[in-house]
Amino acid sequence: xxxxxxxxxxxxxxxxxxxxxxxxxxxxxxxxxxxxxxxxxxxxxxxxxxxxxxxxxxxxxxxxxxxxxxxxxxxxxxxxxxxxxxxxxxxxxxx
Numbered sequence: 001x002x003x004x005x006x007x008x009x010x011x012x013x014x015x016x017x018x019x020x021x022x023x024x025x026x027x028x029x030x031x032x033x034x035x036x037x038x039x040x041x042x043x044x045x046x047x048x049x050x051x052x053x054x055x056x057x058x059x060x061x062x063x064x065x066x067x068x069x070x071x072x073x074x075x076x077x078x079x080x081x082x083x084x085x086x087x088x089x090x091x092x093x094x095x
Contacts, residue, residue: 001038001056001057001058002056002057002058002059002060002063002081003040003054003055003056003081003082003083003084004054004055004056004057004063004066004067004079004080004081004082005052005053005054005079005080005082006052006053006055006067006070006075006077006078006079006080007045007048007049007051007052007077007078008049008050008051008052008053008070008075008076008077009048009049009050009076009077010050010051010075010076024073024075025042027073028069028070028073028075031066031069032055032066032069035057035062035065035066035069036057036058036059036062037055037056037057037062037063037065037066038055038056038057039053039054039055040054040055040056041053041054042054049077051075051077053070053077054082063079063081066079067079
């Protein structure tokens with residue numbers, strides 16, 4: 001199952017309190033499930049981005065729908081497919 005990571009920036013979203021943010025995560029997790037995606041991890045981050053979201057899907061269509069879900073909730077981000085570093089040698093060997 002492909003894994004995706006999204007780097008989220010909250011610059012344009014006003015979060016009133018921690019409870020509101022927790023509520024948004026619950027809604028996102030539920031919507032991801034309807035797209036066939038599994039929200040694996042979410043981390044608060046220091047630096048240019050505010051959050052890192054890691055999720056798995058069966059295909060690119062579900063990944064695209066999941067990225068749109070984040071956008072619809074005001075979480076602007078950059079989504080990319082990622083692979084474990086342990087698997088990198090297999091990819092290089094195939095080239």
